Amino acid sequence: MNDFEKHLLDNKKQLEPKEVDSAVWLSIENAMLKDKNKNYKNYVKLALVILLATIGAGIYFYATQKEKPLNEERILADLNLSSHKFTKQVNMKKEQLAKATVPQDRIEDFQILLQQLEFMDGQFQDYRTYIEENGYQEFIGEQILNFYTSKIKLLDKIQSEVEKINYYENKNPSNSKKVNIQI
């Protein structure tokens, strides 16, 4: 390296421009600000996505947690509604049968049917106790519905038996006293 080269190297700063256009920094600042805003927007977007996901997960969790009891409640409510409907039918039929009279000597004909009825009522209480102890289970619901159907059929059978006996009684009246069926 000769002296001229050394001279240039030692005074390198003198070869630099006296100043840099202020527009250069403004452009850099602007670009960085845009970048910062872009990052901020991305953070906001991310936060929104997380918030929505959390809300979604919360709703899903709440719905799934509530679903089981809701279903059970709904089924029990449906069951109660059905029970209520069936009970109404059963009570109507029972009232009818309670008013009905048959000759006293034919009351024994009803003994088996009435025993069946009593047995069924006992069964129904068992279902209720099971639900209270173990919660609702689908098969119990089915059993209860079957119970009502069978009970109504049984009451219909009793009613039909009463009508049949009274039909023959009217045709050929007996001296037997008329009594109510103890239902």
Added chain:
Amino acid sequence: MNDPHYIANLVKMLRKNDVMAMRSLYETHAKQMLATSLRITNNQNDAEDIIQEAFIQSFQKISQLKSDDKYSAWLKRMVTNKSLQLIKNRITFSEISEAIDVHQEEDIDHWYKDITFDKIKEELQNLPIGCRTIFSLYLLEGYKHKEIAAELEISISNSKSQYRYALKLLREKLQQRTYE
């Protein structure tokens, strides 16, 4: 060049997205970076665009810088690469037919002492693009001929010849001006 500890501290602050650190790093490096780019591109607008791009890149990708005290060299490398990339397609090298020999004793008379740096800058800008680039990279940016040759895809001996040619031309032009 500024105190390396000061620069390293600014880089530490920059890593925490400190805007004042960005501004300070720009203030401490802008002139030097513009000079580096300008010596290669020889165009004010191009050089300003390049340093702007390099500063933004350095701020955005500061996490890629492993050592805080290497910021200046890292930034300079960016500016040089970007500048070289811009001129690579239009760079040509003058045919050097004569043997150029620059002896140390030639400068014993200190012929350059009365020449202003503005004049030197002007004559530097007037040098042919190929030899000016090599002259700037070698003498002022501290590149080795091997590195220049690799960057510009030329031979090492060509890089050396172009450097000597630039030095000779610059000397002639400046001496001519002292006699005018």
